[in-house]
Amino acid sequence: NDELKAELLEIALDAAHRAGAFLRDGRPEDLGVAATKSSAVDVVTEMDIASEKLITGLLAEARPDDGVLGEEGADIKGSSGVQWVIDPIDGTVNYLYGLPSWAVSIAARKDGETLVGVVHAPMRAETYRAVLGGGAFVGDRPARVRPAPDLGLALVGTGFGYLADRRTRQAEVVGRLIAQVRDIRRGGSAAIDLCDVATGRLDAYYERGLNPWDYAAGDLIAREAGALTGGRPGEPLSPELTVAAPPGLFETLQSRLDELGAWHD
Numbered sequence: 001n002d003e004l005k006a007e008l009l010e011i012a013l014d015a016a017h018r019a020g021a022f023l024r025d026g027r028p029e030d031l032g033v034a035a036t037k038s039s040a041v042d043v044v045t046e047m048d049i050a051s052e053k054l055i056t057g058l059l060a061e062a063r064p065d066d067g068v069l070g071e072e073g074a075d076i077k078g079s080s081g082v083q084w085v086i087d088p089i090d091g092t093v094n095y096l097y098g099l100p101s102w103a104v105s106i107a108a109r110k111d112g113e114t115l116v117g118v119v120h121a122p123m124r125a126e127t128y129r130a131v132l133g134g135g136a137f138v139g140d141r142p143a144r145v146r147p148a149p150d151l152g153l154a155l156v157g158t159g160f161g162y163l164a165d166r167r168t169r170q171a172e173v174v175g176r177l178i179a180q181v182r183d184i185r186r187g188g189s190a191a192i193d194l195c196d197v198a199t200g201r202l203d204a205y206y207e208r209g210l211n212p213w214d215y216a217a218g219d220l221i222a223r224e225a226g227a228l229t230g231g232r233p234g235e236p237l238s239p240e241l242t243v244a245a246p247p248g249l250f251e252t253l254q255s256r257l258d259e260l261g262a263w264h265d
């Protein structure tokens with residue numbers, strides 16, 4: 001099993017670095033200026049699709065029998081029991097505008113358990129990685145959550161989905177929560193937000209309505225760095241609700257979010 005994890009980690013790191021270099025070097029410089037034009041959005045969509053193709057090609061070459069689930073539509077069943085979950089660009093809107101917080105996110109799961117997670121953020125020049133039971137790292141340094149503060153002193157990251165009704169509801173919840181915490185951040189990449197919890201750049205993170213490819217790798221990285229992750233109190237993290245924070249803060253934030261109805265539209 002350790003051998004399998006090491007193999008999956010190596011493949012994930014290689015694929016994430018290659019896709020990251022492709023996205024960084026291939027991004028037209030005037031994209032930010034043209035961000036309001038649909039042509040610019042189309043370029044980003046094309047880069048997203050090409051990045052997913054590049055990653056799925058590398059995975060298929062290395063391990064042809066694995067399954068793959070990707071944001072841009074990859075859905076391969078596979079026969080090995082290993083499933084890759086990939087987000088070819090997490091933080092697409094940041095990428096479009098030339099903001100640095102975007103990442104390639106790659107996770108490998110077996111029997112419903114995430115074994116390996118890699119989040120590579122080229123413009124931060126940082127790679128976050130974790131292996132189940134093996135700790136989390138940013139580059140070669142161990143990643144560790146910040147000691148839990150009281151909720152009132154917590155810097156909390158969150159995000160908003162793309163559905164208008166949901167965003168209105170998410171804004172209501174943030175509107176209530178913001179008076180009860182130190183401050184709120186909206187970084188624009190769920191994968192990086194989870195890694196920021198793992199490295200202590202955020203105390204906590206939550207969001208309603210994520211997809212598995214947004215959180216699969218970041219979830220393992222946050223947990224291996226000492227965070228707890230979950231959904232509503234007593235429930236695992238899911239597209240319904242994703243919460244990550246160190247023990248102590250986690251439970252308080254989770255129940256506060258439950259009171260605020262953060263899990264429903």
Ligand code: IPD
Binds near residue numbers: 092158188190191210
């Ligand atoms: C989005 C980002 C964002 C989050 C959205 C996600 P994408 O992913 O992670 O931070 O708030 O919910 O959809 O579309 O850039 O891959």
